[in-house]
Amino acid sequence: MSREFRRAMPLLPISMVMQLTELTARQIRYYEEHKLIEPARSEGNRRMFSLDDVDALLEIRELLDQGINMAGIKKVFDMRKTNNVKSSNKLSISDAELRAILREEMQQAQIMQKASLRQGDLSRFFQVKGE
DNA sequence: GTTCTTACA
């Protein structure tokens, strides 16, 4: 059961979840309001997300990309709770898939950070107009 | 500097 334990462990700040899911902070908070996710809170009331939360968020984004609205997404999630795990196996992504996605997106996040750093360095060679 | 809440466009 340690696998599920780690999955439910609140570890990530919203900035990480934003990069992992490509959702805005606004959207993430909005989905929380609608009970699609329930991230834990820490220290100064900051949201701490678990891998389960990221998993759910990724599925939400998937449904969103398919043009499904909040009502539809809620239905799908409620079905997932009501409908037990037995009847629909392909509905939720597997551990392996989740890890694969996470590994891929975390690498991209790292690349983006490095890119940002490089851009920061390069910016010394440019003159930005206005400011 | 990051994140939170609330409120308005």
Add this chain to the structure above:
DNA sequence: TGTAAGAA
């Protein structure tokens, strides 16, 4: 949904 303001 995006963005702004003010607090933590």
